[in-house]
Amino acid sequence: MDFFTILKAIILGLVEGMTEFAPVSSTGHMVIVDDLWLRSDEFLGKYAANTFKVVIQLGSILAVVVMFRNRFIDLLGLRRFVGGKAASSAPAGERLKLAQVIVGLIPAGVLGVLTEDYIDEHLFSAETVLIGLVLGAVLMIIADRFRPKRPKTETLDQITYKQALIVGLIQCFSLWPGFSRSGATISGGVLIGMNHRTAADFTFIMAVPIMAGASLISLVKNLEYFTVDAIPFFIAGFVSAFVFAMISIRFFLKLINRVKLVPFAIYRLVLAAVIYFVFFF
Numbered sequence: 001m002d003f004f005t006i007l008k009a010i011i012l013g014l015v016e017g018m019t020e021f022a023p024v025s026s027t028g029h030m031v032i033v034d035d036l037w038l039r040s041d042e043f044l045g046k047y048a049a050n051t052f053k054v055v056i057q058l059g060s061i062l063a064v065v066v067m068f069r070n071r072f073i074d075l076l077g078l079r080r081f082v083g084g085k086a087a088s089s090a091p092a093g094e095r096l097k098l099a100q101v102i103v104g105l106i107p108a109g110v111l112g113v114l115t116e117d118y119i120d121e122h123l124f125s126a127e128t129v130l131i132g133l134v135l136g137a138v139l140m141i142i143a144d145r146f147r148p149k150r151p152k153t154e155t156l157d158q159i160t161y162k163q164a165l166i167v168g169l170i171q172c173f174s175l176w177p178g179f180s181r182s183g184a185t186i187s188g189g190v191l192i193g194m195n196h197r198t199a200a201d202f203t204f205i206m207a208v209p210i211m212a213g214a215s216l217i218s219l220v221k222n223l224e225y226f227t228v229d230a231i232p233f234f235i236a237g238f239v240s241a242f243v244f245a246m247i248s249i250r251f252f253l254k255l256i257n258r259v260k261l262v263p264f265a266i267y268r269l270v271l272a273a274v275i276y277f278v279f280f281f
Contacts, residue, residue: 008038009233013056013240018248020060020241021204023140023183023264028133028271031126036278044233047225054218055234059241061211064204067249071156071205075101090157096205103161104168104206111172112214123177126279132178133272137265139173143187144261151195156202159194166192167202171210181207183268187261196256204249 015033019026030053034040041049065072070087073079075098079086088095153159170188174181182203189199226234 005043006232006236008040009052009236010240012038012040012052013059013237013242014244016053016056016237017060017063017241017244017246020057020245021064021182021207021249022252023136023180023186023261024267024271025129025133025136025178025180025183027124027177027180028129028268028275031129031275032271032278035126044230045225047222048227048230051219051222051225052230052234052237054215054222056237056241057211057215058219059238060245061208061215063242063245063249064208067246068201068205068208071096072208075205088155088157090155094157096156096159096202100159100161100164101206101209104164104171104202105210107165107168108171108175109210109213112175112210115175116214119175119177125177126275128176129178130272130275130279132176132180133268133275135176136173136179136183137268137272139187140183140261140265140268143190144265147190148193151190151193151198153189153194153198155198156205159198159202163189163192163194164202167199168206171206180268181211183261183264186256190261196260197253200253200256 012030012034015029016026019029034049034053040052044052068087070084073082073084074087074095077098086092086095153163167185167188171181171185173179174184182200185203185206186196186199189202190196194202
């Protein structure tokens with residue numbers, strides 16, 4: 001496998017890592033960068049290319065685990081085994097609980113299992129991604145326009161079970177390609193009284209189990225298409241996605257409370273316009 005092929009893997013990992021957790025739709029960017037430009041399916045094959053996209057998602061997920069490792073240690077009750085300082089200064093009984101995260105995961109998890117085959121067969125196209133980009137942008141604008149003037153939930157530890165469930169229900173919109181999981185959940189959190197940073201933190205934490213589960217299921221289903229010759233390509237993409245996801249998450253969490261959601265919504269509308277003119281004009 002030559003240098004330029006490995007470079008394509010690095011570019012795809014960069015796109016995945018930089019866009020997976022920002023509310024801009026990683027799927028929309030993959031449509032432009034891979035389907036239109038790099039075309040990984042031409043040298044990997046269709047199913048191996050799909051497997052590759054799963055593998056680089058796991059790189060992005062690992063970045064979240066590293067960034068929020070102290071919070072995950074506390075959620076899983078592992079602090080007594082690993083030591084160190086807790087992620088929160090709140091009393092143990094008042095911290096975000098694993099049960100609250102699970103409540104947020106149930107709606108999209110159940111609906112995703114029921115509709116996975118239909119989505120894979122019918123909803124992955126430039127047309128549906130374009131629709132998802134626009135509708136997701138509209139939701140983000142609505143969230144910033146109609147959010148409470150004074151957020152009542154300013155830390156993860158103040159999130160209630162009701163809020164977790166509502167965010168989980170709104171996350172179901174993200175099953176539509178292009179809508180964006182983080183765009184949907186951050187918007188939902190902001191609408192029900194979270195500040196933008198808290199909604200983003202909760203989004204990232206929820207993303208780990210739901211993305212890891214979906215990615216591992218897809219990986220197992222396509223494992224037969226994983227070839228030894230493609231291993232360098234897969235490793236390069238995985239490492240690239242991990243590194244750039246770390247950069248993206250750090251930058252986004254510093255930015256979100258200052259710029260809110262509207263700038264990302266405008267970016268999505270521009271991206272939708274690009275996709276429209278490239279594919280349909």
